[in-house]
Amino acid sequence: MKNWNKIAEANDLRIPETDIERVAPALDALEAAFRPLTKNIPDDVEPAVTFRVFQEDRA
Amino acid sequence: MTILEAAQALRQRTVSSAELTEAALRRTGEINPKLNAMITMLDQSARAQAQAADRELASGADRGPLHGIPVAVKDVFETRGVRTTAGSVIFMHNVPARDATVVEKLAAAGAVLVGKTGMHELAYGVTSNNPHFGAVRNPWDTDRIPGGSSGGSGAAVSADMVFMAMGTDTGGSIRIPAAFCGTVGLKPTTGRVSRYGVLPLDFSLDHMGPLTRSVRDAAVALAAIAGFDPRDETSSQEPVGSYLPAPDCSIRNLRIGLPQNFYLERLDPDVDMAVRRMAATAESLGARVIPVRVPDIEALNTVGRVILLAEASAVMEKYTGNRDQFGADVLSLLDQGRLLPATDYINAQRLRRVMQREYAQMWSKIDCLFTPTTPMAAPRIGEKTVSLGEFTDDVRLATTRFVRGINVLGLPAISMPCGADRRGLPLGLQIVGRPFDEALILQVAAALEDATGKSARPVPPI
Numbered sequence: 001m002k003n004w005n006k007i008a009e010a011n012d013l014r015i016p017e018t019d020i021e022r023v024a025p026a027l028d029a030l031e032a033a034f035r036p037l038t039k040n041i042p043d044d045v046e047p048a049v050t051f052r053v054f055q056e057d058r059a
Numbered sequence: 060m061t062i063l064e065a066a067q068a069l070r071q072r073t074v075s076s077a078e079l080t081e082a083a084l085r086r087t088g089e090i091n092p093k094l095n096a097m098i099t100m101l102d103q104s105a106r107a108q109a110q111a112a113d114r115e116l117a118s119g120a121d122r123g124p125l126h127g128i129p130v131a132v133k134d135v136f137e138t139r140g141v142r143t144t145a146g147s148v149i150f151m152h153n154v155p156a157r158d159a160t161v162v163e164k165l166a167a168a169g170a171v172l173v174g175k176t177g178m179h180e181l182a183y184g185v186t187s188n189n190p191h192f193g194a195v196r197n198p199w200d201t202d203r204i205p206g207g208s209s210g211g212s213g214a215a216v217s218a219d220m221v222f223m224a225m226g227t228d229t230g231g232s233i234r235i236p237a238a239f240c241g242t243v244g245l246k247p248t249t250g251r252v253s254r255y256g257v258l259p260l261d262f263s264l265d266h267m268g269p270l271t272r273s274v275r276d277a278a279v280a281l282a283a284i285a286g287f288d289p290r291d292e293t294s295s296q297e298p299v300g301s302y303l304p305a306p307d308c309s310i311r312n313l314r315i316g317l318p319q320n321f322y323l324e325r326l327d328p329d330v331d332m333a334v335r336r337m338a339a340t341a342e343s344l345g346a347r348v349i350p351v352r353v354p355d356i357e358a359l360n361t362v363g364r365v366i367l368l369a370e371a372s373a374v375m376e377k378y379t380g381n382r383d384q385f386g387a388d389v390l391s392l393l394d395q396g397r398l399l400p401a402t403d404y405i406n407a408q409r410l411r412r413v414m415q416r417e418y419a420q421m422w423s424k425i426d427c428l429f430t431p432t433t434p435m436a437a438p439r440i441g442e443k444t445v446s447l448g449e450f451t452d453d454v455r456l457a458t459t460r461f462v463r464g465i466n467v468l469g470l471p472a473i474s475m476p477c478g479a480d481r482r483g484l485p486l487g488l489q490i491v492g493r494p495f496d497e498a499l500i501l502q503v504a505a506a507l508e509d510a511t512g513k514s515a516r517p518v519p520p521i
Contacts, residue, residue, distance in 0.1 A: 004398055014380075015394050023395045030368075030395075033361040038406045047408035048415075049263065 001028055062222045062276040066124040069116060076116070076127030076171060080109035083129035083173050087220040090521060094196045096205075096214035097174040098134045098144060105129065105173040112169050124279045125223075126169030132225040133209050134175040135182055136162050136267075137256040145258045146178040146208075148191045148384050159256025160288050161225060161267055168283040176211030176224050182260040183371060183389045184208055185235055185458045186440070190386035194440050197239060198519035199484055203437040206236035206458070208260075212270045213240035217519050219272075223280050227257060228266045230367060231432075231462030234474035237270050238432035238487025241476050241519065243504070244270045245277040248495045249469030250295030252281075253288035261370040263293075263408070264363065264466045274475060274504040278302040281497060300498045304505035311345030313503065316425035321356045322461055325447050326434035329480035334431050337477045337488045340510050341429070341503070349425055354417040359464035362414065365399065365407035366467065372396025411467055418468055422493050427500055430461050432474040432487030461489060471497045475504045477511075 004024050008015045060068075068074040084102055091097050112127035132138070135145045137155035144150045158166070165172065177195045179187045187195035187210025195210040197203040198218040205214040209226030213236025216224050226233040228246040237244025245268045252267040259265055269280035282302050288294040317323075317338050323331055338348045372393050378384060379393055421428070434457055435445055444451050452460075465472045470491050477488035488507075492500040 007398055011397075013394075013397050015397070019390070019394055020398075023391050023398070026391075027395055027398060030361065030364060033357070034365055034403060034407070037358055037361065037410055038403075041406060041409050041413060045409045045412050047405050048411040049405075049408050 002031065061273045062124055062128050062271065062279050063273070065128055065222060066126070069127050076109040076112040077106070079127065080105050080129050080171050080173060083221055086218075087174065087215070090218050090220060093201055093521065094198060094214045094218060095193050096177055096195055096211040096218065096220060097131070098146070098177050098192055098211065099142060099175040101141065101172055101174055105171050108171040112171060115169070122167070122169035123283070125165065125283050128170050128222050129173045130165060130170045130223045130225070131174045131176050131212065131215055131221045132162060132165070132172065133178050133212050133227055135178065135227055135258045136175075136225060137258070138162055138172070138175065141175070143175070143258065144192075145182065146180045146189050146192055149378050150258065151191070155256070157256055160253035160290065161284050162256065164284045170283070173221060176209070176215050178211055179208035180386050180389050181375070182208040182227055182229060182232060183392055185231070185455050187211065187236070188440055196440070197437050198521040199241065199437065201521070203439050203484070204239065206239035206437060208232040209236050209270065213237055213242055213244070216240070216242045216270045216272060218521055223269050223271045223276060226268060226270050227260070228268060228466065229260045229264045230363060230466055231459045233266070233268045233270060234432050234462050234472060234487065234489060235458055237474040239437035239485065241485030242270050242272060243274050243277045243476070244268065244474045245281060245497070246465070246472050247281060247285065247497055248295070248471045250293050250297070251471070251495065251497065252284050253286075253291040253294050255288055255290040259374055261367055261374065263370060264367055266466065274473070274501060274508045275303060277473065278304060278501045278505075295495070297495050300495070302498050302501055304502045308502050308506050308509075309345065310341060310503050310506045313346045313427070314425045315341050315346050315348050315503070316351040316421065316428040317348050318353045318428065318430060319350045320352050322353065322430040325450050325452070325460075326431055327436070327447060327480060330431045330434055330486055333478040333486045334429060334488055337507055338429055340507055344506055344510055346503075351421060351425060351428070353421065353428070354414065356464050359414050359467055360460065362407045362410045363463045363467040365403055366411070368392065368396035369399050369404035369407070415468055426492075427503055428491040430489045430491065432461060432489040433458050434460060436480045436482070436484035436486055465491055470494060471500055473500050473504050475508060
C-alpha cells in the first residue's frame, strides 16, 4: 500500500489527513486494479493524447 | 407529444410555438418545485424566441423540425448573458460572454431555450444530489435520484417540461439519467458534437448529447448539433450522416451482439429480463442476435477512472485551495485525482489505445451491442450502496459499470426505455455502435420503439 499522506505532503497538496484517510481505501483499490494492467503495455504504444503541431501553429 | 408530432402540428397551424412555450413554462412552474430540475428559467427570452419562430414559420422560413420547439440545456453549456453555474458555488455568478457551439446550433435550428437544467455538482457524479442547489428528484418517485450528472435534463424531459434537454456524458451522465427517468439519451461518438463553450469536467472523455422523449427526437436533435467545429480541437471532420430513421425502418439481418459475460452479471434480475426481452423483440423483427464475449470491461472501467480522476483534478486544480467550495463527494474525487502519479495517467491513456484495438475486433462479428444501461433502477436519494443479488456495490460504481467504458472507447451509444422493474421504475437498454455509426444505433432503437410502443416508453405519474 502506498503512503498517501506522505505523497500528499511531498507534493504540497495540502489535503487534511482525515480527508486522505477517507480516500485511501478507494485509491488502494484502484491501485490494485490498475497496476497489473500496466505490466503488459507494448513499448511502442503511445498515449491517446495528441498534440497536433499544425493546428497549434495555426492557433 | 414528441418533437416530430409538435413540428407537424406547428406546420398544420393547429398549435403555435408561443402556445407550446407557454405550456412548457406553465408545466415547469407547476412541477419544478417538486423536482428541482431547473436551475435557471428563461421565461422572457423564451417567449420572444417563440414569437419570432411563429413569425418565421408563418412567412415560410422553416428552419427544420426543432423550429419553435421548447428545449433546455444542462447548466454547463455557456449561454451568453445568462449565468452558467455547472452546479457549483464556484460558478454561481458566472455569466459567459459567449454561447457554446451547441447553444448556437440549437438557436440556428429555431429551438426555443426555456431554461437551464440542474445537475450533479461540476458534472462529477451520478446522483444530481447537489449540495449547493438541492437534490434533483426523479419524476417516477421523488424520493429517488434521477441519475446524473445530467439529472435535471432527464427529469425535465421525463416530466414533460421540455421536448428535449441537452446533457453531457463523461462516464454515463446522459445515459444514466435517461435510464432512471424513462427517456431516450444519446451519447454520440467522440468528436461528433462540439465541446466548445461547455465547462469541462475532463479533456478526453466529455461528450455532448440530447435527452428526448423518443428515439427519432434524439435523431432530430443530433442532426441539429452535430458537425465539425474548428474551435474544438477534438472535433471530427467526419461527414454528418442522415440520422432520422424512416417511419418503417427495418433491422432485418442486422447482427446484434448480446454479451455472454460482464454486462449480464451482477444486476437486478428485472434488468436482465428486460434486456433479453428487447433482444427477443429485435430477433422477431428479423435481426440476428449473436452471443458475444466482450473484452475485459472491468479493466476498461479502471482505465476510465484513472483518466477521469487525473483530468478532472487538473481542470479544477486552481480552485482546490478553497476546499469549502466543494461538496464532500466531489472533493473526495478531486483529492484522489491529485494523489495519482502522472505515470498512471499516461499509462491509462496508453492502455486506452490497446483496449480500443481489442474492442474494435468485435465489429467484424456484429453491427451493434445490446447491454443494460444500468444494473438496477434509480436508487433512493442518499443511498450509498445498492444490493444486487449476493453483491453490495457502491452506488456510483454500480451505476457507471456498464456505461463508463464506452466513453473510454469513444463509441456512440443510446439508452432507450425497455420497460420497468417490479416497482414500476423505468429501466434502460444501451445500444452501442461503431465509431460514427449513430445512424445505425438510432435505426435499431427506432425499430424497437416502433415494435414495443408506449409499453416500453412509460409516462411518470407526477
